Amino acid sequence: MSLIKLTGGRVIDPANGVNDQVRDIYVRDGRIVAGPNEHEKITAEYNIAGRIVMSGAIDMHSHIGGGKVNIAREMLPEDHRGDPLERTELTRSSCGHAAPGTLAAGYRYAEMGYTAAFEPAILPINARQAHMEMGDTPILDTGGYAMLGSDDFFLRMMAAKEDQKAINDYVAWTLNATQTVGIKIVNPGGISAFKFNQRKLDLDEQNAYYGITPREIVKVLSRAVHDLGVPKPLHVHASNLGVPGNVDTTLGTMDAAEGLPIHLTHIQFHSYGTEGDRKFSSAAARIAEAINQKKNVTADVGQILFGQTVTASGDNMVQYRNADHGSPKKSVIMDIECDAGCGVVPFKYKDQNFVNALQWAIGLEIFLMVDDPWRVFLTTDHPNGAPFTTYPHLIKLLMDRSFRNAMLDTINPDARAMSNLAGLDREYSLYEIAIMTRAAPAKLIGLADRGHLAPGAAADIVVYKEDADRERMFEKPELVFKDGELVVRDGRIVKVVRGNTHAVKPEFDRSIEKKIEPYFQRYHSVRMNNFKISDDELCECGGGSKLIAHACKKRG
Amino acid sequence: MSALVFTLRNAPAQRVDAGALNPTALAGLSVADIAALTLQIGKRTVRVDEVFTLEGDDTADLVFRGDCGKFERIGAGMKSGRVTVEGNAGAYVGQGMLGGTIAISGNAGAFCATGMKGGRIEVAGDVAEFAGGAIPGEMKGMAGGLLLVGGNAGERLGDRMRRGQILVSGNAGDYCGARMIAGTIAVAGTVGAYPGYLMKRGTLIVNSLPTQMLPGMVDCGPHRLGFLSLLYASWKGLPGAFGALDASACTVRRYMGDMGVVGRGELLVRA
Numbered sequence: 001m002s003l004i005k006l007t008g009g010r011v012i013d014p015a016n017g018v019n020d021q022v023r024d025i026y027v028r029d030g031r032i033v034a035g036p037n038e039h040e041k042i043t044a045e046y047n048i049a050g051r052i053v054m055s056g057a058i059d060m061h062s063h064i065g066g067g068k069v070n071i072a073r074e075m076l077p078e079d080h081r082g083d084p085l086e087r088t089e090l091t092r093s094s095c096g097h098a099a100p101g102t103l104a105a106g107y108r109y110a111e112m113g114y115t116a117a118f119e120p121a122i123l124p125i126n127a128r129q130a131h132m133e134m135g136d137t138p139i140l141d142t143g144g145y146a147m148l149g150s151d152d153f154f155l156r157m158m159a160a161k162e163d164q165k166a167i168n169d170y171v172a173w174t175l176n177a178t179q180t181v182g183i184k185i186v187n188p189g190g191i192s193a194f195k196f197n198q199r200k201l202d203l204d205e206q207n208a209y210y211g212i213t214p215r216e217i218v219k220v221l222s223r224a225v226h227d228l229g230v231p232k233p234l235h236v237h238a239s240n241l242g243v244p245g246n247v248d249t250t251l252g253t254m255d256a257a258e259g260l261p262i263h264l265t266h267i268q269f270h271s272y273g274t275e276g277d278r279k280f281s282s283a284a285a286r287i288a289e290a291i292n293q294k295k296n297v298t299a300d301v302g303q304i305l306f307g308q309t310v311t312a313s314g315d316n317m318v319q320y321r322n323a324d325h326g327s328p329k330k331s332v333i334m335d336i337e338c339d340a341g342c343g344v345v346p347f348k349y350k351d352q353n354f355v356n357a358l359q360w361a362i363g364l365e366i367f368l369m370v371d372d373p374w375r376v377f378l379t380t381d382h383p384n385g386a387p388f389t390t391y392p393h394l395i396k397l398l399m400d401r402s403f404r405n406a407m408l409d410t411i412n413p414d415a416r417a418m419s420n421l422a423g424l425d426r427e428y429s430l431y432e433i434a435i436m437t438r439a440a441p442a443k444l445i446g447l448a449d450r451g452h453l454a455p456g457a458a459a460d461i462v463v464y465k466e467d468a469d470r471e472r473m474f475e476k477p478e479l480v481f482k483d484g485e486l487v488v489r490d491g492r493i494v495k496v497v498r499g500n501t502h503a504v505k506p507e508f509d510r511s512i513e514k515k516i517e518p519y520f521q522r523y524h525s526v527r528m529n530n531f532k533i534s535d536d537e538l539c540e541c542g543g544g545s546k547l548i549a550h551a552c553k554k555r556g
Numbered sequence: 557m558s559a560l561v562f563t564l565r566n567a568p569a570q571r572v573d574a575g576a577l578n579p580t581a582l583a584g585l586s587v588a589d590i591a592a593l594t595l596q597i598g599k600r601t602v603r604v605d606e607v608f609t610l611e612g613d614d615t616a617d618l619v620f621r622g623d624c625g626k627f628e629r630i631g632a633g634m635k636s637g638r639v640t641v642e643g644n645a646g647a648y649v650g651q652g653m654l655g656g657t658i659a660i661s662g663n664a665g666a667f668c669a670t671g672m673k674g675g676r677i678e679v680a681g682d683v684a685e686f687a688g689g690a691i692p693g694e695m696k697g698m699a700g701g702l703l704l705v706g707g708n709a710g711e712r713l714g715d716r717m718r719r720g721q722i723l724v725s726g727n728a729g730d731y732c733g734a735r736m737i738a739g740t741i742a743v744a745g746t747v748g749a750y751p752g753y754l755m756k757r758g759t760l761i762v763n764s765l766p767t768q769m770l771p772g773m774v775d776c777g778p779h780r781l782g783f784l785s786l787l788y789a790s791w792k793g794l795p796g797a798f799g800a801l802d803a804s805a806c807t808v809r810r811y812m813g814d815m816g817v818v819g820r821g822e823l824l825v826r827a
Contacts, residue, residue: 075693076693077692077693078693078694081693328694328695329695330695
């Protein structure tokens, strides 16, 4: 039994409505508790008077595991040579800036006060590999969203007009088999359409082979996720990513959910208009207005920040188009097991490039124009918009208007002229930052014991030294606790622990396997029973991570 | 001020990254500071003065004395100044170098001048394979500057070379100018099999036909190329076989290739 006391910190805990109140926090055996029992001794006390206390930050969309991340790593030896991380007595050596190794990812996230990250695109056939990589990522809690929507089995079901219940069973079966916490769609049906030589697929355009439109896919899958009671709304990477004028597609995709919860991811890349001389403009205002109005919609931004990174996406249609813009000029565009695709293109965002500069401004406009911080999330779509290590810089851009305007003055002048960013006075408060990086992601994904500091919560706690320079403040927290263990002190790892794996296990009619098994037998490279990941295997290949299964309340 | 001389105490058994010991990185440091810098030898981290004895104080003029064949990245990233190696040097000499001069009296290891953008490297002896070539993952090899080789060059000389000049007084190995993007390579002795393999653009100048030619190199007949007289004149006075060429002797047999790719490279065989 151990009892830790954090004394006198200024607690910011939006999930419980606590805004900057001085409170003591007690931690017993990895959990936050109300206070000591009678005669209980405090084993360790940290005097953190005047310090800001928040729960551990949660990145709800970060590509840290799975096939395409590994391809990015293999493709960018220069990224690894250029950013080595030496071993210490505690930590192992690793490397990588844009596509860091698992160890570097875990250490660096923890050093910034992040205690959980979710891989948003796990192709079911790659789930085992993804879990192994995430299990190898130290300190962080992990989980993933399974990718459906362009896989042959699902599209066959759609083409055969199978009923919603059958789809629900397939979705639930997939979640169970892949040990994931949500469902993601990438370019609904588009990855499949690419293989039938379609190079674009609009919301109401049919896949040339199956005759299914992206709208139908979004509708059916958002219904399935809702019916099964999966807390995390359907995670949607909409059609036409990066295409000027895609705002209409994005708004249409919101409507395709027909009022059910839907999460639009890296929405910055989906908020483009066609105004101006160069036929590329910001549609952030329309997107923000739609999010403000439609309470079923949540979004993460996918902010870009200038510099070298790598874009890794399941959206082979878009990446095929972008391959020529790669810098350095190399790319991988490939099919994966006929079930989805993958495209990896290294990219250098430049502040003097009109398009990149406007993308930067559009992301910030969305952050500042969406009123409700519970429904907009702080992401760079790591590494697609920028590596996650840029988060403190991004937080400063949101919290410090003069800094933001100073940055705005240095970007491409034509882009600056096209943006209304200079006119946006809003500055995020610490409370709002705590919502969008802690409370809201935990609520969105359904992590009942994370993202807050009330008794019963897991003791993922971050202590910051207040600093007017918010970048410095969020870069190096003073203390980070993971499940009650002190893992970071003054921005340096002091202990390496193993995080947990989060998953959901919705119920379903087992007879669906009668259809899936012969399908695997006939078409797949593995048999169904080898495809499924059991709890024991998950924990074993996760290097001993604990599995935390979250409850689903069936609604259908 | 006299040249700062690093005299090797004992040749290490393992490879050592000596990239930090270059005039640009050492500028402004005292000899005591330099002596206290550390190098990594296998698992051990050792001070510079445990490996070398130091003499002199001019950080813009460095001299390495002793067999430095295990020391890699000598002069990497330097912008100006001079590095002299009295003996052999290891791999990656002058990697990403921007300016200044490196002179090696012995041989240099693999990937000499990789990613070099400016300045001059003179190797009196031989260079191993991939001189001026791209290290794995890089899209370009040498991208500017001049590499002079007194002896022979190994295989894949100038692989993915993008710009700059490589002049070899001795022979070059197989696949000379492989995947070349642009730039100039001249070889006074013989070249191995398949020069210009997958070359897109660029110029290879040789004195005799290689033993094995790629089918993708197409004979375009004899030409008198005016630019050669300018090129030869620019080399006037350089050490080695190219410093005293007759600028008027600019008739060559021209082969273009590799037709397997872009095919705008040229192999010029001097008459």
